Amino acid sequence: MAMTMTGEVQLAASRETVWAKLNDVEVLKACIPGCEELNMTGENEMQAVATQKIGPVKARFKGKVQLTDLDPPNGYKISGEGDGGIAGFAKGGATVALTDKDGGTLLTYNVEAQIGGKLAQLGQRLINGAAKKVADDFFQRFAAAVAAG
Amino acid sequence: MSATGIGAAVRRKEDFRFITGKGQYVDDVVRPGETRAVFVRSPHARAKIKSIDVSAARKMPGVIDVLTGADLANDKIGGLICGWMIHSKDGTPMKMAPHPALAATTVNHVGDAVAVVIAATVAQGKDAAEKVKVDYEVLAAVVDPAKAKSGPQIHEIAAKNTIYEWSLGDSKATDTAFANAKHVTKLDIVNNRLAPNAMEPRAALAEYDSGTDQLTLWNTTQNPHVARLVISAFVGIAPEHKLRVIAPDVGGGFGSKIFIYPEEVVCLWASRKVRRPVKWTSDRSEAFVTDAHGRDHVTHAELALDANGKILALRAHTIANLGAYMSTFSSSVPTYLYATLLSGQYDIPQIYCEVDAVYTNTVPVDAYRGAGRPEATFVVERLVEVAARELGLDPAELRKRNFVKSFPHQTPVIMAYDAGDYGASLKKAMELADVKGFSKRKREAARHGKLRGLGYSTYIEACGIAPSQAVGSLGAGVGLWESAEVRVNPTGSVEVLTGTHAHGQGHETTFAQLVSERLGIPFDSVSIVHGDTDKVQFGMGTYGSRSGAVGMSAIVKALDKVEAKAKKVAGFMMEAAEGDIEFKDGKFTVKGTDKSVGWGDVALNAYIAHKFTGAELEPGLKETSFYDPTNFTFPAGCHIAEVEIDIETGKTEIVNWTAVDDFGTVINPMIVEGQVHGGIAQGVGQAMLEGVVYDKEGQLVTGSMMDYTMPRAHDLPSFKVETTETRAPSNPLGIKGCGEAGAIAAPAAVINAITDAIGTEQIAMPATANAVWAALSRATPRAAA
Amino acid sequence: MPSVSMTVNGKPVTGDVEARTLLVQFLRENLRLTGTHVGCDTSQCGACVVHIDGIAAKSCTTLALQCEGAKITTIEGLAEPNGPLHPMQEAFREHHGLQCGYCTPGMIMAALDIVRRKGNDLDEHTIREQLDGNLCRCTGYHNIVKAIAAGAKAMAKGGAPAQAAE
Known part of the structure; x- marks a missing residue:
């Protein structure tokens, strides 16, 4: 099951500040819903453990998160691949772009995700809603983190 | 007719246990020390297995063992097989790829099992399965059967993912007939993929007795002996005499429980390894990704007619999706169970059919209620209906002009129809459905903003499967005879051991009716025993509407032998010659005298053996028969569907359903009607509601009953069901079989009715409200509408 | 635990x-x-x-x-041990409202709840609508619907409650 989603969020901080936060593991960890662990394992590569619930399927994903196409302070691509055990898998990525707007920064994102196994079998009707909720939660928290300086 | 004999609507013997919750299905059986198997399944449609790490899972609470495909290979457990050889047009044998019960190197569909956890409880097994780490290298998947030949190659053995390219009929003669035709009707048809969804999910419970080196398998199977044979001879788990297969109460099959599946093999193997009973019970989500699916054909079909609407020829090209592996009988379904029925009820001089069977990264596809014959009927009945509309002929009239009217009739596609009266079932159905009043009802509906349509399906099927020599010549790996043993007890009660199996069909009742009538003994004095290889002689099981035509014929033959021997016993008792004894209504009488003895006395005397010496007659009264039919049987009939469609929403309601079927002799009309009802429901399900959907990556989108639409009570009407009768000449009872008729007839009747209403032929199954609405908005209404 | x-x-x-x-x-x-x-x-x-x-x-x-x-x-x-069947059980048998028997216990229990909510005089439409939560793959529902209508009537006659005696 593939899904795509786009969105934008206006942040009250400079592009450089937003960029720094986007590259701060601790900030990302705090903002990713259900994130239990996020550790740097190499340059621009992290190991993550996160619990996600899609419809009736709740799974704890373990996987790699990679940052690619880095273009400081304008954007990057963050992509991940998670293995949810018997629940299936999820993989996907988001292209994040930063532009100056209204004295702050406009963050636009373009998500492409794919799920498989039991997640797709039982959760496919709910995947769009679930993904939107994850993105909303993330950016709400991220906006708060940016505002907190 | 006696109250419990042939033709009586006897209430079923089996019902008491089911309505009181005392049925014993596999999951209800509990063995001491039982463990539970939980499978780890691939979430990918196609991938290489780079590594499997079970170390963490092994440490989880309650875990007894964790086994993988590598362990299975180490123990030299064989793979699953397809038991029907099909050769391609060029003479090469079908390309059967290896199918290990646990994948070791590659996975080929979502749900393919890669490991199994054996744990004390299901919950502990599931917790541990979460900890099995499988490292996959995901590969591009083949999903669409129509594009399978150009996709990445799934199995090493099958270039272009092609299993076989097979044909039947005379290509040249057919082309010539088409060249000379006045009219050609062409259709592109997708026969939608279905999930069988018997209400009882599959289950297997295996127990190893180390004291006797004996394995017992309780299994949801329609054919316990065939399961034992395949598991012994091909998978190599245990020799046949060391493996007992028990099929207790089985909650519906519809074909899906014919096949030998990985899970029962793994449970058997694991139970010997862990020295404890191992049980697996599928949950519904697992069923969707492991039970063999049905249908899934992509067909282009053409019908050639002359100026008078006489059919000259039919040709079809079909791509049949067999899924990721070849299931037990998968190869026969789109070939000998399909193309051989393309003559329908019609006299068609030339038929040519090509079938390309392909692998895809989807669940294996095999027989599902009707198996090939619904696909054939859909092709023929849609072609005929559309041809009539194109020629401006009444669809019933076009059918009548082309019906086979004299028997025997040899079709150009192997089958030799032996008896039938297609005009009679059509006529009766038209009367019952009040076809005459249809145009009035249509006008009435139009006044309420509704469209009405009427659709026929005059179907034929080949049942009573099957004459062994004939199927052997077509590639079957087994004979398709049936066995029966009639055991008369000293007190005169009777047990019949049958090689068929019942999973809803009511054999305990109908078979007892036959015995009761034949021996003149009370219905309650007869027990039917099936489903246990330790009790019952080898038998072929139940599918293809064969249990009446073939299974009961075997009982008749055994009863003949019982009667012959009982007459000898009676002769000794009454000091009369065997040839002077007459047997009627449970009494043995010396011809022309009033001397007689009853059934019970004869049974007792057969066992106490006081009236004859061992040199004169063997004691006892027990006979066995193996009956091989001389032909298929050909049930046929006419179903008429009438639908009403809401123009605004496309919501389609079936307002009338009429079925007139010729099943030959009917043993129990109540049970026969029930079989027809259930078949129609599955056929209507296919036509209007059901359809397995994979996304382009091979993920199953319709993987639960939330998303795969099963017919519910409010989706269906009550049905008018009647029969006509021409006896089947190929078996002693004249039975043709009734189990699949509804599922075979119904889809074409529904789609013919819907297309009649909406005025376009462009609609695919399932014709959901959305699909009907979309077709309506695309369509240019016919001038007549 | x-x-x-x-x-x-x-x-x-x-x-x-x-x-x-x-x-x-x-x-x-x-x-x-x-x-x-x-x-x-x-x-x-x-x-x-x-x-x-x-x-x-x-x-x-x-x-x-x-x-x-x-x-x-x-x-x-539903029925007393060694006692007669509940009228709804009897109706399923009489009207061939079951084949493989797997959905049957749930069907019978759901049928009794329909009687509890909708009374003993049930038309076909009501029964079909109210059976929305129960699937049967064998019978096509035709005889289940008949059985429930007959069972509901028999319950009124015999005074059997839609809820079994506790």
Whole structure:
């Protein structure tokens, strides 16, 4: 099951500040819903453990998160691949772009995700809603983190 | 007719246990020390297995063992097989790829099992399965059967993912007939993929007795002996005499429980390894990704007619999706169970059919209620209906002009129809459905903003499967005879051991009716025993509407032998010659005298053996028969569907359903009607509601009953069901079989009715409200509408 | 493990269960009442329908612990031991409302709940609509509908309650 989603969020901080936060593991960890662990394992590569619930399927994903196409302070691509055990898998990525707007920064994102196994079998009707909720939660928290300086 | 004999609507013997919750299905059986198997399944449609790490899972609470495909290979457990050889047009044998019960190197569909956890409880097994780490290298998947030949190659053995390219009929003669035709009707048809969804999910419970080196398998199977044979001879788990297969109460099959599946093999193997009973019970989500699916054909079909609407020829090209592996009988379904029925009820001089069977990264596809014959009927009945509309002929009239009217009739596609009266079932159905009043009802509906349509399906099927020599010549790996043993007890009660199996069909009742009538003994004095290889002689099981035509014929033959021997016993008792004894209504009488003895006395005397010496007659009264039919049987009939469609929403309601079927002799009309009802429901399900959907990556989108639409009570009407009768000449009872008729007839009747209403032929199954609405908005209404 | 107590088919029962144990698992595995079946895992099929305090419920979607103190009736508790069948059971047999028997216990328990809610005089449309939560793959529902209408009528005549005696 593939899904795509786009969105934008206006942040009250400079592009450089937003960029720094986007590259701060601790900030990302705090903002990713259900994130239990996020550790740097190499340059621009992290190991993550996160619990996600899609419809009736709740799974704890373990996987790699990679940052690619880095273009400081304008954007990057963050992509991940998670293995949810018997629940299936999820993989996907988001292209994040930063532009100056209204004295702050406009963050636009373009998500492409794919799920498989039991997640797709039982959760496919709910995947769009679930993904939107994850993105909303993330950016709400991220906006708060940016505002907190 | 006696109250419990042939033709009586006897209430079923089996019902008491089911309505009181005392049925014993596999999951209800509990063995001491039982463990539970939980499978780890691939979430990918196609991938290489780079590594499997079970170390963490092994440490989880309650875990007894964790086994993988590598362990299975180490123990030299064989793979699953397809038991029907099909050769391609060029003479090469079908390309059967290896199918290990646990994948070791590659996975080929979502749900393919890669490991199994054996744990004390299901919950502990599931917790541990979460900890099995499988490292996959995901590969591009083949999903669409129509594009399978150009996709990445799934199995090493099958270039272009092609299993076989097979044909039947005379290509040249057919082309010539088409060249000379006045009219050609062409259709592109997708026969939608279905999930069988018997209400009882599959289950297997295996127990190893180390004291006797004996394995017992309780299994949801329609054919316990065939399961034992395949598991012994091909998978190599245990020799046949060391493996007992028990099929207790089985909650519906519809074909899906014919096949030998990985899970029962793994449970058997694991139970010997862990020295404890191992049980697996599928949950519904697992069923969707492991039970063999049905249908899934992509067909282009053409019908050639002359100026008078006489059919000259039919040709079809079909791509049949067999899924990721070849299931037990998968190869026969789109070939000998399909193309051989393309003559329908019609006299068609030339038929040519090509079938390309392909692998895809989807669940294996095999027989599902009707198996090939619904696909054939859909092709023929849609072609005929559309041809009539194109020629401006009444669809019933076009059918009548082309019906086979004299028997025997040899079709150009192997089958030799032996008896039938297609005009009679059509006529009766038209009367019952009040076809005459249809145009009035249509006008009435139009006044309420509704469209009405009427659709026929005059179907034929080949049942009573099957004459062994004939199927052997077509590639079957087994004979398709049936066995029966009639055991008369000293007190005169009777047990019949049958090689068929019942999973809803009511054999305990109908078979007892036959015995009761034949021996003149009370219905309650007869027990039917099936489903246990330790009790019952080898038998072929139940599918293809064969249990009446073939299974009961075997009982008749055994009863003949019982009667012959009982007459000898009676002769000794009454000091009369065997040839002077007459047997009627449970009494043995010396011809022309009033001397007689009853059934019970004869049974007792057969066992106490006081009236004859061992040199004169063997004691006892027990006979066995193996009956091989001389032909298929050909049930046929006419179903008429009438639908009403809401123009605004496309919501389609079936307002009338009429079925007139010729099943030959009917043993129990109540049970026969029930079989027809259930078949129609599955056929209507296919036509209007059901359809397995994979996304382009091979993920199953319709993987639960939330998303795969099963017919519910409010989706269906009550049905008018009647029969006509021409006896089947190929078996002693004249039975043709009734189990699949509804599922075979119904889809074409529904789609013919819907297309009649909406005025376009462009609609695919399932014709959901959305699909009907979309077709309506695309369509240019016919001038007549 | 927490303990749970309830009355099942008139008998008090107590058992230790994991918090995640479903009522259907408690009935089938702890009490060995295997007449209640599991036909799906998404609460669609109704093979698991039992009565909780007289009201039909899907026991696959009910935790055992939720039923602390409740009165549960399963198919096994519908007729008195050695007594006559409940009229609804009898109607299913008389009208051939079952084939493989797997959905039957849930169907009968759901049918009784239809009678409780809609009365003893049930038309075909009502029965078909009200059976929305129960799937049967064998019968095409034709005879189930007939059986429920007849069973409901017979219950009125015989005075049988839609809820089994506790």
